[in-house]
Amino acid sequence: MRDSKHAIEINNLTKFFGDLQALDNVSFSVKRGDFFAFLGPNGAGKTTTINALTGLSNFKSGEIKIFGYNTRTEYVRTRPLVGLCAQEFNFDPFLTIYQILVYQAGYFGILPGEAARRADALLERFQLTSKRNVKHRALSGGMKKRLLLCRALIHDPEILILDEPTSGCDLELKFLIWDYLTQLNQEGKTIFLTTHYMEEAEKLCKTIGIINHGRIVRIGEKKEVLRDKSLETVFLEVTGNE
Ligand SMILES: Nc1ncnc2c1ncn2[C@@H]1O[C@H](COP(=O)(O)OP(=O)(O)O)[C@@H](O)[C@H]1O
Ligand SMILES: [Mg+2]
Numbered sequence: 001m002r003d004s005k006h007a008i009e010i011n012n013l014t015k016f017f018g019d020l021q022a023l024d025n026v027s028f029s030v031k032r033g034d035f036f037a038f039l040g041p042n043g044a045g046k047t048t049t050i051n052a053l054t055g056l057s058n059f060k061s062g063e064i065k066i067f068g069y070n071t072r073t074e075y076v077r078t079r080p081l082v083g084l085c086a087q088e089f090n091f092d093p094f095l096t097i098y099q100i101l102v103y104q105a106g107y108f109g110i111l112p113g114e115a116a117r118r119a120d121a122l123l124e125r126f127q128l129t130s131k132r133n134v135k136h137r138a139l140s141g142g143m144k145k146r147l148l149l150c151r152a153l154i155h156d157p158e159i160l161i162l163d164e165p166t167s168g169c170d171l172e173l174k175f176l177i178w179d180y181l182t183q184l185n186q187e188g189k190t191i192f193l194t195t196h197y198m199e200e201a202e203k204l205c206k207t208i209g210i211i212n213h214g215r216i217v218r219i220g221e222k223k224e225v226l227r228d229k230s231l232e233t234v235f236l237e238v239t240g241n242e
Pocket of ligand 1: 022043044045046
């Protein structure tokens with residue numbers, strides 16, 4: 001791995017879907033070991049940025065580097081450095097959850113014995129061992145979320161990217177996921193998550209980036225960003241005679 005102080009560097013990223021400009025000259029970086037929240041409303045461009053970062057989609061112009069490696073010209077280097085928890089469940093319906101993990105390890109050249117060891121260790125860590133030999137449709141929603149995490153971690157990536165990891169979760173699961181992510185960050189993983197919950201960014205992260213309409217609106221240390229008066233929400237309760 002290149003000795004870069006930035007885990008992620010995005011420079012002038014621009015992306016169109018037909019006439020729609022989804023990303024407009026997006027530039028920011030994420031430090032090694034950071035816990036970064038990419039905050040923005042629906043349709044802001046969060047998933048599009050993640051897809052570009054992980055090589056799932058192309059972009060018109062700009063450049064992305066992962067630990068100093070270019071995601072376009074050095075894709076073979078950058079992809080193993082990143083683990084992705086997608087927004088949607090996208091598991092192979094014909095495989096058991098254990099097989100899902102072992103097959104995923106294979107994509108990264110991890111040999112079967114080592115893949116089996118890692119799969120069992122992750123299932124244990126995320127309390128899925130009792131479901132090892134069932135298919136994913138037999139899991140509850142919360143278990144599927146945890147399986148997404150296991151799959152993203154099977155190749156022990158330096159950066160964990162999570163697209164709205166707690167949307168649709170009940171409170172208990174949300175807190176459990178927050179705990180896992182905090183632990184993983186303390187173990188040294190750089191975490192990049194997208195969310196449209198200010199509370200989530202406030203609770204978990206060290207750095208916050210805000211995107212709206214494909215443009216970076218604000219970026220900085222959490223405390224600094226949260227001090228910004230223009231981001232405050234004011235709730236008014238109006239009472240009066242009926
Ligand atoms: N595959 C696609 N084809 C056309 N438009 C898309 C596609 N994916 C995303 N978009 C559009 O790009 C914009 C950004 O979307 P997205 O990155 O998914 O937002 P977010 O993840 O912040 O909710 C939205 O206007 C969305 O409708
Ligand atoms: Mg999205």
